[in-house]
Structure formats: C-alpha cells, structure tokens
Amino acid sequence: MTDKGSSVDRVYETLRDMAINFDFKPGERLNETHLTSKLNVSRTPLREALNRLVAEGFLTLAKGQGFFCRALSPEQILELYQLRCALETEALRIGISTAGDEDIAAFCAYLDETEKTYGTCEDLSELLNMDEEFHMRLAGLCGNGELCRTLKNVNERIRYVRLVNLRQLRENGAQASENSYLSAHRVVADAVRARDTDKAVTALRAHIERRREQTIELVRLAYSQLYVPAV
Amino acid sequence: MTDKGSSVDRVYETLRDMAINFDFKPGERLNETHLTSKLNVSRTPLREALNRLVAEGFLTLAKGQGFFCRALSPEQILELYQLRCALETEALRIGISTAGDEDIAAFCAYLDETEKTYGTCEDLSELLNMDEEFHMRLAGLCGNGELCRTLKNVNERIRYVRLVNLRQLRENGAQASENSYLSAHRVVADAVRARDTDKAVTALRAHIERRREQTIELVRLAYSQLYVPAV
DNA sequence: GTGTGCGAAACTGTATACAATTCTGTGGTC
C-alpha cells in the first residue's frame, strides 16, 4: 500500500538526509557516478534530485563542475537563524489571533505530553526532533502552509549545528540547559494560551536568539566534529 | 563575455518567467514534448529546470502525470502575503539596527531618484518592477542573503496578482493610489532614517497588509484576465 | 625544488532510446 514513490523521490530524500547531516562535507564536490552506484539509479533521476536540492539551498551547482555541498559558515547559520526568527514570530502572531481554542489546547497538550520524555531522552537526535516538532506545531497554529514549509526547510539547514550544540551541552553536564529549553517552551505556550501576543513573541524571540551568540564557536566545533569520526 | 550559461539555466529562466506571468494557466498540465520543441532542448535539461521550479513553488509534480502549473487561489495568495510580511518586517528590524548610515542614505537616495518617474510611468509592469525594487532594497539593508532570496521568490509568486491590482487601479483612474504607494514608501524610509523601528515596522506592515482585504476579489479578477487575451 | 605544459582519464551536460504508466477514443452493454 505504501506508494513506493518514484526513483527520484527516494533518491531525493536520501540525499536530503545526507545533506542535512553533512554526510557531504561543506564545500565537497559530489561525484555523480559514485552516487549512482551507491543509490542504484541512473544519472537522470539522480540529477533531478540534485537540482531540487540546489533550489532548496542544500547544495550548490557550479557550471561545468557539478554539484557541491553547501558551505558551513557562521554567517550562513546566523542568516538562517534570523530567517527562522522572522518566520516563527510572525507565525506566532498570526496563530494567536486566528487559531481556534481547540487548536491551542491541542498544542499545549502536546507540550504536556512530551514534557516527561524530554528530560529522560538519551538520544540527542531524538531530543532535537522533539524540539523541532514543538516549533513546527507552534508555527502550524497560523495555518499558513507556505510559511511552515519555508520554516521546515530552514530548520533542516541549521539542524546539524543545533545537534552539535546539544552535544556540547550534554557533555558539559548541563542537564539544566535542556530544562531551560523546556521552560522556555512553557513560557511561550502559556502566553499563547493567554493570547498575549507581545509576551509570546518576546519570549520566542529570546528563545531563538539566545543561540546566536554562540554560533561562531558552534560552527568551529561543528567542523571539528565533522572531520573526526564519531566514536 | 556574457557567459551564455548552460542549457538548463536558459530553459529555467524562460520557464520561470512564464510561470510568474501565468503563461501557464493555474493547474494546467505541462506537456514536456511541446516544451522541448518550443525551447529547442531535449527533455533532460528541461526536466531538470522543471524540478527546480517545483522546489521553488512555481510548479507541482504529480507522480506519473508530470508537471503542472501551481494553483491560483485566494488562500495561496494570502499565505504568500503573510510570508512576505514576516520577511520584510524582520528585515526592516534588522536593517534599522545594523545598517550603516551610508547604506541607509543610499537607500533613501534611490527613493528620491525614482520618485519622479513613479508618477509618469505608463508601463504597469515597469511600475511594479520599481515597487519590487524598493522593497528589495529595503530588505537588502539587513544584509541577510537568505532572507532576501526567500523574499524574492515570494514576490515572484505574487507578482501576477499585484499586476492585476495595478491594472485595476489604473482603470479606475486612481492616480492617487500610485501616489499612496509612494507616500507609504516615504513614510517607511523616513522612519528608517530616523532609526525608529516601531514606526517603520508598523507603517510597512500596514502598507503590505492593505492589499490583503482585496485579495479574494483580485484573484477573481486575475482569472478573468488570464482567460481573456489581452487586447 | 618549483613551476609549467601537455595528454590521458574522469566527469559533467545533453541527447536519445526504451519501458511503464496514463490518457483517449471507440464500441458495446444496460
């Protein structure tokens, strides 16, 4: 029953996941022939998938030289954080003024539900998934599909750095930091429930921008982890 | 010297222009064979370009059925207006707090310069270009390339409806409306020069959202113009 | 040792060929 999807779709999703996780190193040139044998498809659907990923900002395309992994630079990450902030705060504004009570209740219920597993979650990737899910649901309250799709793309592109961030916090034994994530979410959710736009936007903006200062250091750390195979 | 660019690039730009102007009708199925003969390329680069346009939201792709022009619906346009608002207001916030005085001066100078031609411009498409250029320069003050690229894409996707709007205003003999565009720009620019974030954001938001109420009617009008060849 | 030029190999960009699916129109049945 599961529509196995076209070859392009399968290849596209595989490559996107690899790009998200920087399985391709920043600036690395992609060898199409290697990828075809790795993914068992011909170059035609492969290149169609690659072209999509270029349009989505995961890869770049240099005429005559082929496809490259996107760069990983503090500037780039900062730009994406700003973009994320723009999208999320506006979504929040719209959501607070237009979402139904039941939608907001469902959103808050999700937070309640995940609150327990948040502290006990060992897998950092899973933890990040939960955080992203929270933010996507928050944004989803605005009912704007275009906005959500754009946000999703941005989140995917900063995911690696965020993961590095979590690893760092975990290593520093900063259990508190995870709780601070959670409490920040709680503050926003409460403000949403109270339909207090200013309070919610302010809290959310602070929550997102908090990470900005560390970005330069985080990108440096990211590079070091990229080229040292995880134990 | 003009790098003639690859075949894909040329085809891509042509198709994108056609999509922006709804030379493809909303929901229309695109026949690849016809396009190949029209554009004098084989299906391989054609499909690569089409895949890019899907990723950019100009087209959709139905498995087994090929490529279709995007829909044109009030909901879609409203979503894009909201997205535009999110991007522009955030860019404005950032720009006011980070742009150099000389950048702001250059921005204001551009407004001064175009102010004259604004009233006398006969070509509505050209008029719209000028408006878009103003907004892109405004956004450009924030120095965030990702944000600007996203905004550019959004603007392209709502361009047709905005053009219909201008046509309508022109037909109603509403010269005043063009002046109102201009004066709104002036208000924003003055607030930017004064580094008054709240005032600038409020004015810009109002300027953009003003069009929202008319959207349903505008989309209806757009359809009528799409299927009646321009005289 | 360093830099340069050349030629082969590798790779990209595009065209074409083929397989599988979808669409279309005709005929038949109720």
Next chain:
DNA sequence: GACCACAGAATTGTATACAGTTTCGCACAC
C-alpha cells in the same frame, strides 16, 4: 442516453550513449 471495457496512442520516468570540459598526473624546463 449513460456508463463501462478495452485497445491504441501519447506521455512520463529512467537508462544509456555521446560530446565537450575539466581535472589530474607526469614529464620537462628552469
């Protein structure tokens, strides 16, 4: 007259072939 079945045509999705660049390595000059 409306609905369904089916065969042929058209169209999409993928693989392969080919031409034009680029890259890489090696030899050679300085």
